[in-house]
Amino acid sequence: MVPRVGHIAFLNVLPLTYALAHGAAEGLDILRAVPAQLNDRLEAKHLDVSGVSSITYAHHADDLLILPDVCIASDGDVRSVLLVSRVPAEEIGAQRVVLSDKSASSHVLLKIILHRLYDAAPMYEVRPLTPDDPVPDGAAASMFIGDDALELYHHAPRGIYIYDLAREWKRLTGLRMVFGIWAAARSFAATHPAALHMVHERIAGAFRDWERVKDAAIGEVLADGRFTRTELTEYLGHAVVWQLDAETLEGLRCFYRYAAEDGFIRRAPAIEMASV
Numbered sequence: 001m002v003p004r005v006g007h008i009a010f011l012n013v014l015p016l017t018y019a020l021a022h023g024a025a026e027g028l029d030i031l032r033a034v035p036a037q038l039n040d041r042l043e044a045k046h047l048d049v050s051g052v053s054s055i056t057y058a059h060h061a062d063d064l065l066i067l068p069d070v071c072i073a074s075d076g077d078v079r080s081v082l083l084v085s086r087v088p089a090e091e092i093g094a095q096r097v098v099l100s101d102k103s104a105s106s107h108v109l110l111k112i113i114l115h116r117l118y119d120a121a122p123m124y125e126v127r128p129l130t131p132d133d134p135v136p137d138g139a140a141a142s143m144f145i146g147d148d149a150l151e152l153y154h155h156a157p158r159g160i161y162i163y164d165l166a167r168e169w170k171r172l173t174g175l176r177m178v179f180g181i182w183a184a185a186r187s188f189a190a191t192h193p194a195a196l197h198m199v200h201e202r203i204a205g206a207f208r209d210w211e212r213v214k215d216a217a218i219g220e221v222l223a224d225g226r227f228t229r230t231e232l233t234e235y236l237g238h239a240v241v242w243q244l245d246a247e248t249l250e251g252l253r254c255f256y257r258y259a260a261e262d263g264f265i266r267r268a269p270a271i272e273m274a275s276v
């Protein structure tokens with residue numbers, strides 16, 4: 001049996017991208033896609049294990065288990081999850097806000113932040129977005145994630161207000177924000193424990209190896225000229241946090257609690273980890 005594994009096609013998981021390109025993909029069937037697509041594929045049982053949005057687990061906790069040790073989080077500024085606005089956030093009110101169609105967790109995060117910190121209740125619309133046209137006509141603001149957001153962070157258009165949503169979350173809660181997790185289908189975990197162990201070890205091992213390979217890994221992605229070495233070094237392992245430890249789990253529990261309180265999920269799920 002060849003495990004079907006979803007891989008997030010963003011720089012925020014470069015340690016794993018690098019490992020997969022250097023041997024760790026052997027014996028795995030890898031699907032590379034943005035989080036929203038991987039969420040759908042894991043929910044539809046077309047994948048056995050995947051990097052997904054943390055909010056996906058809250059919607060499907062009966063079918064999924066969280067993999068221990070690894071996640072995509074930040075402790076304050078993350079740089080790649082942004083509200084990009086024509087007006088200060090205090091003035092968004094009931095105007096239109098466009099949400100990136102690549103995301104799911106950050107939709108809920110933005111709604112929590114705008115509701116709790118800025119007393120706003122916008123009309124939300126999910127659409128594809130591009131950094132060339134950061135706030136489409138007719139909208140007051142938009143929300144970007146991933147490499148496009150990181151590009152806007154480093155090349156903010158004139159006259160546009162940029163809010164780092166992980167910084168806003170830290171201001172609201174004092175906690176870390178967990179955007180992404182790795183989840184396994186419960187049915188796969190029950191029937192293929194050895195394969196699950198192998199997949200988890202490949203993923204966790206990639207992040208353990210990061211210090212050793214990071215200069216080479218960053219070197220490989222510099223060629224497209226989108227980011228500098230300094231930008232990527234600061235982003236990977238400083239802004240982005242990959243350890244799913246007790247402190248990070250506290251942030252995840254709080255995210256689920258607020259999401260439930262504000263009506264975006266039915267209830268905060270108990271966090272159940274896969275045994276690997």
Ligand SMILES: C=C(O[C@@H]1C=C(C(=O)O)C=C[C@H]1O)C(=O)O
Binds near residue numbers: 052054081149179
């Ligand atoms: C920090 C990030 O976290 C991501 C944001 C996600 C979401 O909003 O659903 C899901 C997975 C992560 O890749 C990012 O993409 O920049």
